[in-house]
Amino acid sequence: MARHQSDASWSLTTYPAIDDSSCTALRADPANKKITFGVSANCYFYTTFPAPCQQASTDGYNGLTFSVKAPAGGSSMLVEIQTSDDCSANAVAKSSYFTVSGLTGSIQTVNIPFTQWAGANAASVKSFVFQGFSTGGTWEIGQTSFTCGSGSGDSSATGTSASRSLSSTSQTSISASTTPSAPPGECTDLLIDDWSSQSRLTFLFYNALLLPTSDDGTMQSIVVSNNRVTLTPGSNSYFYSMVGCISATNKYGGIGMNINAPGGTTLQVEIQTSATCDSGASTSSSLSSTQLGWTFDGTEKYYSIPFSRFSNLDTGHITAILFSGLNRAVTFGPMAFYCGNTGSPYPVASASQPAVPTSTIPATTGPTSFVIDAFADPNANALGFWHGGDDPATYSISGGRITFSMNGNADLSWYTQLSGSCTDFSPNDNGYLHIAYTGSAAFSVALQQHNPSCNANVAPYPQTWDDVEAGRYSNSANTDIYIPMTHFNIDRSKAIGLAFKGFYERATTTVSRIEIVRTVPSGFSIPSKIETAPLYFACTRPNSFAFAIDDGAPAYAQQVLEAVNEADIKVTFFTVGAPLLDTANNLTNVYKEMLSRGHQMAYHSFTHPPMEGLPDKAAIDSELTQAIDAVQKTLGVRSKYFRPPFGTEGARIRQRLAAVIPGSKFINWSVDVEDYLWALSSTPEKQLDAFKRDLARGGNLVVMHYLYPTTVQYLPQFIALAKATGKQLMRVDQCMEDPEAPPL
Numbered sequence: 001m002a003r004h005q006s007d008a009s010w011s012l013t014t015y016p017a018i019d020d021s022s023c024t025a026l027r028a029d030p031a032n033k034k035i036t037f038g039v040s041a042n043c044y045f046y047t048t049f050p051a052p053c054q055q056a057s058t059d060g061y062n063g064l065t066f067s068v069k070a071p072a073g074g075s076s077m078l079v080e081i082q083t084s085d086d087c088s089a090n091a092v093a094k095s096s097y098f099t100v101s102g103l104t105g106s107i108q109t110v111n112i113p114f115t116q117w118a119g120a121n122a123a124s125v126k127s128f129v130f131q132g133f134s135t136g137g138t139w140e141i142g143q144t145s146f147t148c149g150s151g152s153g154d155s156s157a158t159g160t161s162a163s164r165s166l167s168s169t170s171q172t173s174i175s176a177s178t179t180p181s182a183p184p185g186e187c188t189d190l191l192i193d194d195w196s197s198q199s200r201l202t203f204l205f206y207n208a209l210l211l212p213t214s215d216d217g218t219m220q221s222i223v224v225s226n227n228r229v230t231l232t233p234g235s236n237s238y239f240y241s242m243v244g245c246i247s248a249t250n251k252y253g254g255i256g257m258n259i260n261a262p263g264g265t266t267l268q269v270e271i272q273t274s275a276t277c278d279s280g281a282s283t284s285s286s287l288s289s290t291q292l293g294w295t296f297d298g299t300e301k302y303y304s305i306p307f308s309r310f311s312n313l314d315t316g317h318i319t320a321i322l323f324s325g326l327n328r329a330v331t332f333g334p335m336a337f338y339c340g341n342t343g344s345p346y347p348v349a350s351a352s353q354p355a356v357p358t359s360t361i362p363a364t365t366g367p368t369s370f371v372i373d374a375f376a377d378p379n380a381n382a383l384g385f386w387h388g389g390d391d392p393a394t395y396s397i398s399g400g401r402i403t404f405s406m407n408g409n410a411d412l413s414w415y416t417q418l419s420g421s422c423t424d425f426s427p428n429d430n431g432y433l434h435i436a437y438t439g440s441a442a443f444s445v446a447l448q449q450h451n452p453s454c455n456a457n458v459a460p461y462p463q464t465w466d467d468v469e470a471g472r473y474s475n476s477a478n479t480d481i482y483i484p485m486t487h488f489n490i491d492r493s494k495a496i497g498l499a500f501k502g503f504y505e506r507a508t509t510t511v512s513r514i515e516i517v518r519t520v521p522s523g524f525s526i527p528s529k530i531e532t533a534p535l536y537f538a539c540t541r542p543n544s545f546a547f548a549i550d551d552g553a554p555a556y557a558q559q560v561l562e563a564v565n566e567a568d569i570k571v572t573f574f575t576v577g578a579p580l581l582d583t584a585n586n587l588t589n590v591y592k593e594m595l596s597r598g599h600q601m602a603y604h605s606f607t608h609p610p611m612e613g614l615p616d617k618a619a620i621d622s623e624l625t626q627a628i629d630a631v632q633k634t635l636g637v638r639s640k641y642f643r644p645p646f647g648t649e650g651a652r653i654r655q656r657l658a659a660v661i662p663g664s665k666f667i668n669w670s671v672d673v674e675d676y677l678w679a680l681s682s683t684p685e686k687q688l689d690a691f692k693r694d695l696a697r698g699g700n701l702v703v704m705h706y707l708y709p710t711t712v713q714y715l716p717q718f719i720a721l722a723k724a725t726g727k728q729l730m731r732v733d734q735c736m737e738d739p740e741a742p743p744l
Helices: 198-202 554-567 587-596 617-635 651-660 686-696 709-724
Strands: 004-007 017-019 024-029 034-038 045-048 063-069 075-084 093-103 107-113 125-131 138-147 158-165 190-193 213-215 221-225 228-232 238-246 252-260 268-273 283-288 300-306 318-324 330-332 335-339 370-373 387-389 395-398 401-404 414-417 432-439 444-449 464-469 480-484 495-501 509-517 544-550 572-575 600-603 665-667 701-705 728-730
Touching: 063 075, 093 107, 093 125, 107 138, 190 238, 198 221, 238 335, 432 444, 444 651, 464 651, 544 709, 554 587, 554 709, 572 587, 587 600, 587 617, 600 617, 617 651, 686 709, 701 709, 709 728
Parallel strands: 544 572, 544 701, 544 728, 572 600
Antiparallel strands: 004 138, 017 045, 024 034, 034 138, 045 125, 063 107, 063 138, 075 093, 075 125, 093 158, 190 335, 213 238, 221 228, 228 330, 238 318, 252 300, 252 330, 252 335, 268 283, 268 318, 370 509, 387 414, 395 401, 401 509, 414 495, 432 480, 432 509, 444 464, 444 495
């Protein structure tokens, strides 16, 4: 039996073959029996038969075949067949769908047996509709025919089917709201955001898909905690999350999440779609929480957003979800596409805490005891030297006590000096630092080491320090901390002072006494020392100087490369891991070029949080391991060098860095261009002033970002100023005399 051509030449005249006017550049090519068109929002094309129908199966046909050429990259499309129970003129049409996937970009022949259209009556075919084009660009559909055999061609495309009913006069594109979704077990829920990281959400503006997410800048606050985000709205605030271009048809039934909101809360939910997958040309469908049947009572419950509730939603091309009209603060749990027609809370695996040593060491006895600080004077300690902090608003001294209210800001410190210059603290090596306190022990204690010249006017000052976790050395009653002096791994003959820092809980801490004691009370257990990664503020190689440049804007990367290449120097780039995995920003290709030119790549976390401020060591490990994996995956390199976001450090991050990357080095800086202060101000030239100031003090290790045009414009001058010192410019690993670094 010969094939019956449903539209042999795409003449647009033999039988009605019509688009909805949203397909662009539509062109029929009768000579080659094909049609070409560009895909835009909700584009579809259909062809009908002479009334009342085509009795295909009665005439011995068993399927449809056509050729198609789609844009490359795994495109898909939807083919709709409209049939009725009989061929009468008034018979109601029923639509069934077949999803064609696996389109490669070459010309392919697609064979669809009638049996693949669930519920279709091939004895009464009224029309075919081509729609749901997954990829923008130019498409080509060739001659379409009924088949009476198995068809021919490569049959390399695959597909799935679904069905629904509609009026015989309706010729709209598929409304996924009436397309059944895959039942659970045949697909996996797709996470949009698990709210695992404050910095990922509000610093990098990424969701779990590493796609853009943010508010409109008017939210009063966006707070992430325990895999929840709390949105406190301002006036007309909204919050959105991009999802790429998700084809949910026959797969996902909706989006769901846990929500906790007070009674009376209302909000609007908007789903955005784009047939071309262009978020700038999207179509929006929205429903209110009332229309969705949501009510809130101040407890956390699961709420779903079924796609079936939205009229004419193009579920083949979902690009974003947006929440607006919030009249009260709301807390969202993990948000995900759910399979099937009903969803359930997305399970977030709890991270296991890394093992830490539990061994103890015997007590020792030091030579003497003396008080360092009893807080009798707001400006000086018991030794007569200065004490004070980064922000006076975060501590108060009264009644022989100091109370720290750092509110979880791990970047803030408080100091008490041991002398006005260097002091030899090594005679106290067998003694203990005793801290009498109440409240939280979630902070670090540091012993600071002066620079070799014991000169506060020379950079760096201090030279370095070592941290310990206060909580590890506390008794169970949370009243006393005893730290062996030998657990501060610095040159204790050049001690300068103590610092309380890295507060990572919002609870307060009150200290009444800091002193050196000879030994510990009977029965007090002293934990073994946990190794910390060494902290550097300066190069160790004599007469060396290193530019250590943190992540910036890819648009300025080429200028940075040109500046360092023209100066014939090598530098080090500290990169954040998550943006490397974002193919939209081209950062990976930028850094590959930098590597090819001999520059060093090192770690700067995965999402750029103040890492000592993270809630636990598992979160710290996650930032480190994900950063390592991202750099390895995209750039194919590993490093022993790490720079903390914002320069924030403490005992926990240094301990975990040493454990995760043996032999690692914790890199800060002694030359700060202060781009974060001046680059966008009316006086950007103050970046040059800051560079010159630190250079004059002997600084030799730079921090800067290529985030701002003025900073990048000043880079050649920074380099010239550094060269004028007579020092040799090099990578960080070279200036640290790393035996594995390339030779100079």
